[in-house]
Amino acid sequence: SDPDLVERARAARAALGDRAFVLGHHYQRDEVIDFADVTGDSFKLAREAAARPDAEFILFCGVHFMAESADILTSDAQQVVLPDMAAGCSMADMAAIDQVEDAWDVLVEAGIAADTVPVTYMNSTAAIKAFTGRHGGTVCTSSNAHVALRWAFDQVGGVDGTGKVLFMPDQHLGRNTAVLALGIPLEQCVVFDPRKPNGGLTVAELRDARMILWRGHCSVHGRFSAQNLVDVRAAVPDVTVLVHPECKHEVVTGADMVGSTEYIIQALDAAPAGSAWAIGTELNLVRRLAAAHPDKRISYLDSTVCFCSTMNRIDLPHLVWAMESLVAGRVPNRIVVDADDAHWARVALDQMLALPG
Ligand code: CIZ
Ligand code: SF4
Numbered sequence: 038s039d040p041d042l043v044e045r046a047r048a049a050r051a052a053l054g055d056r057a058f059v060l061g062h063h064y065q066r067d068e069v070i071d072f073a074d075v076t077g078d079s080f081k082l083a084r085e086a087a088a089r090p091d092a093e094f095i096l097f098c099g100v101h102f103m104a105e106s107a108d109i110l111t112s113d114a115q116q117v118v119l120p121d122m123a124a125g126c127s128m129a130d131m132a133a134i135d136q137v138e139d140a141w142d143v144l145v146e147a148g149i150a151a152d153t154v155p156v157t158y159m160n161s162t163a164a165i166k167a168f169t170g171r172h173g174g175t176v177c178t179s180s181n182a183h184v185a186l187r188w189a190f191d192q193v194g195g196v197d198g199t200g201k202v203l204f205m206p207d208q209h210l211g212r213n214t215a216v217l218a219l220g221i222p223l224e225q226c227v228v229f230d231p232r233k234p235n236g237g238l239t240v241a242e243l244r245d246a247r248m249i250l251w252r253g254h255c256s257v258h259g260r261f262s263a264q265n266l267v268d269v270r271a272a273v274p275d276v277t278v279l280v281h282p283e284c285k286h287e288v289v290t291g292a293d294m295v296g297s298t299e300y301i302i303q304a305l306d307a308a309p310a311g312s313a314w315a316i317g318t319e320l321n322l323v324r325r326l327a328a329a330h331p332d333k334r335i336s337y338l339d340s341t342v343c344f345c346s347t348m349n350r351i352d353l354p355h356l357v358w359a360m361e362s363l364v365a366g367r368v369p370n371r372i373v374v375d376a377d378d379a380h381w382a383r384v385a386l387d388q389m390l391a392l393p394g
Pocket of ligand 1: 077078080298
């Protein structure tokens with residue numbers, strides 16, 4: 038990066054001192070991670086923000102829904118700042134609150150709403166988390182999705198019963214978890230497409246389903262394919278393929294290991310020297326992991342899949358601008374969730390925190 042900019046960043050960071058706490062998501066650029074007080078996935082970062090009640094400003098280097106969660110979990114006096122307002126998440130944007138309200142009406146009309154528990158992935162807007170809280174559901178992450186699903190089914194008669202889960206917004210995490218961790222048959226996982234009348238499903242299909250999957254996906258993880266597995270196994274016969282559960286079902290079932298961002302980091306820490314790995318997750322993270330483990334052969338599952346473009350919007354110029362604004366007494370790009378949504382989103386987040394294990 039530009040040495041002048043690095044110098045300005047250092048000066049602004051020093052001027053802010055303990056008044057600011059800088060969070061860096063694992064998918065952020067190196068130039069941003071260099072200034073992070075802590076790095077983590079969305080869940081770890083939300084907890085870290087909540088654990089810093091003395092920091093006046095939480096500088097969130099990640100995407101919009103993560104900054105919202107930090108605002109929900111911190112006190113009203115603390116101000117959460119997103120260095121670039123255009124850092125959204127295409128997956129979170131695939132579930133708009135009015136679409137989800139309409140979908141719920143479809144379930145009510147089909148006579149199954151009372152038997153359905155909503156579960157929303159952390160990667161969703163505060164409005165969707167609030168919807169989930171209002172309807173007795175829970176938030177989940179990619180690390181605890183299996184526990185969250187089991188809990189949700191238990192609210193409506195158990196995994197072996199007839200109750201249902203409405204899973205939003207990532208169809209792949211929902212399907213992979215239901216089928217592989219809970220043993221729900223693949224044919225009982227249906228996709229609700231908000232762009233189609235009745236989600237593109239008949240009433241009979243809705244009634245027979247156990248998992249109603251929102252039609253959303255991650256634009257990064259969703260691009261890995263079964264062909265990538267064939268190619269990497271041919272090129273590197275002793276390779277271990279490790280992918281994130283936001284990947285498609287055929288990628289996850291064909292991989293050797295599957296797990297959240299924190300799981301991937303720990304698996305590589307524990308891997309023996311000389312071992313070969315192909316990783317299916319975001320490129321900034323994979324590059325840093327490869328650099329951190331020069332004794333291991335770490336490659337990217339598909340060289341044509343790129344960075345998360347919205348994560349990458351946070352760069353050093355935006356971070357410097359945000360920090361210098363705070364030093365000058367202005368709070369730029371503050372993320373505030375309205376009080377009612379914050380209350381109900383918090384209910385769904387607290388439900389997640391209360392899950393066993
Ligand atoms: O894909 C993402 O954005 C993930 C895994 C975020 C997170 O940290 O949960
Ligand atoms: Fe959203 Fe995917 Fe980017 Fe994560 S990697 S912020 S889920 S688009």
